[in-house]
Amino acid sequence: MITFDSVTKRYPDGTVAVDHLSLEAPTGEITVFVGPSGCGKTTSLRMINRMIDVSEGRILLDGEPVQDIDPPTLRRGIGYVIQQAGLFPHRKIVDNIATVPYLLGWDKKKARARAMELLERVGLDPALAQRYPFQLSGGQQQRVGVARALAADPPVLLMDEPFSAVDPIVRTSLQDELLRLQSELNKTIVFVTHDIDEAIKLGDRVAVLRVGGKLAQLADPKTLLAEPADDFVREFLGHDRGIRRLQFISTEGLRLRTDLTVADDVGPDAGAGTSEPWLLVVTGDGRPVGWRSGRRSGELEPYGAYVHGRDSMRAALDAALLSPSGCAVAVDGDGKVVGVATKDALDQALAEAADG
Numbered sequence: 001m002i003t004f005d006s007v008t009k010r011y012p013d014g015t016v017a018v019d020h021l022s023l024e025a026p027t028g029e030i031t032v033f034v035g036p037s038g039c040g041k042t043t044s045l046r047m048i049n050r051m052i053d054v055s056e057g058r059i060l061l062d063g064e065p066v067q068d069i070d071p072p073t074l075r076r077g078i079g080y081v082i083q084q085a086g087l088f089p090h091r092k093i094v095d096n097i098a099t100v101p102y103l104l105g106w107d108k109k110k111a112r113a114r115a116m117e118l119l120e121r122v123g124l125d126p127a128l129a130q131r132y133p134f135q136l137s138g139g140q141q142q143r144v145g146v147a148r149a150l151a152a153d154p155p156v157l158l159m160d161e162p163f164s165a166v167d168p169i170v171r172t173s174l175q176d177e178l179l180r181l182q183s184e185l186n187k188t189i190v191f192v193t194h195d196i197d198e199a200i201k202l203g204d205r206v207a208v209l210r211v212g213g214k215l216a217q218l219a220d221p222k223t224l225l226a227e228p229a230d231d232f233v234r235e236f237l238g239h240d241r242g243i244r245r246l247q248f249i250s251t252e253g254l255r256l257r258t259d260l261t262v263a264d265d266v267g268p269d270a271g272a273g274t275s276e277p278w279l280l281v282v283t284g285d286g287r288p289v290g291w292r293s294g295r296r297s298g299e300l301e302p303y304g305a306y307v308h309g310r311d312s313m314r315a316a317l318d319a320a321l322l323s324p325s326g327c328a329v330a331v332d333g334d335g336k337v338v339g340v341a342t343k344d345a346l347d348q349a350l351a352e353a354a355d356g
């Protein structure tokens with residue numbers, strides 16, 4: 001656990017970057033610091049590993065003030081990942097990853113073996129080990145940056161805008177990768193970003209800071225979206241806050257109809273004469289093919305599917321909007337149809353979500 005106990009940072013020119021910040025970053029969780037440019041996110045992060053020293057207050061690592069731990073010892077237990085990876089340009093990837101193990105005096109063979117293991121762990125081809133950083137894409141370099149921070153297996157990981165220099169698609173995959181890694185590793189992570197979507201996706205807890213380094217709100221993402229503490233937080237969360245809330249609402253309780261499917265091997269007239277406006281055509285083994293209009297025969301219309309009970313209401317609504325039927329196809333983990341969520345069912349679930 002990392003504890004900020006009324007921490008203030010005043011730079012020599014008088015700028016107050018962080019103002020009486022008190023919060024806890026629990027062990028094994030991702031705590032995100034988010035806020036507009038200049039609100040003191042980086043300063044707060046760097047005070048944890050003493051790259052910057054506090055002016056007032058204390059930061060405790062598992063109860064021990066970091067001021068009492070000498071910086072090299074402190075940093076051995078804290079991995080650090082920054083924007084654009086910050087790799088050493090003249091070192092091969094394998095040696096970049098093994099930086100901290102080398103500093104800790106591991107023998108070369110053991111350090112390199114560890115580096116190779118981590119390379120795979122962060123989803124990179126081991127063949128990249130012999131390359132230099134400039135021979136890797138931005139996304140690959142970020143993965144190496146994460147591998148390097150994890151090399152000595154530190155319990156704490158500090159990440160300062162690690163994914164903000166890559167394009168949105170790579171960024172999404174890096175975020176997914178981090179969540180996957182975290183589910184295996186359970187590190188105590190403090191993650192800085194100015195992107196509220198990233199904060200909501202990654203954070204177990206999100207600390208919203210305002211300029212002047214004051215804590216505006218600390219909450220889990222669901223609470224943050226449902227109950228912003230004030231106008232600043234509401235504004236910062238953006239206008240589609242309601243839609244984003246849906247990603248925390250389960251589809252488990254969504255009512256499904258199972259009488260709206262027809263098999264694709266019974267010919268184009270299957271379901272003819274039905275009073276239903278739309279029927280879902282499925283393969284013999286239960287996979288969705290497309291929607292058939294009850295009024296018009298001919299071409300099948302596209303469908304959208306979500307995994308029932310696993311995906312959120314946001315995914316179900318998205319699935320419904322992808323199809324002219326306005327219905328979402330509910331599938332199981334194997335992609336087989338378990339039912340159809342109609343407009344009525346979605347309406348009802350949305351009304352319940354709005355209430356609670």
Ligand SMILES: Nc1ncnc2c1ncn2[C@@H]1O[C@H](COP(=O)(O)OP(=O)(O)OP(=O)(O)O)[C@@H](O)[C@H]1O
Nearest residue numbers: 011013015017036037038039040041042043044194
């Ligand atoms: N060395 C310094 N001397 C004086 N002021 C500083 C120094 N470093 C940062 N600041 C100021 O402290 C405030 C907080 O800076 P910090 O870098 O922590 O913010 P941030 O939230 O990480 O911003 P960004 O998202 O733009 O990186 C800003 O007003 C900044 O100008």
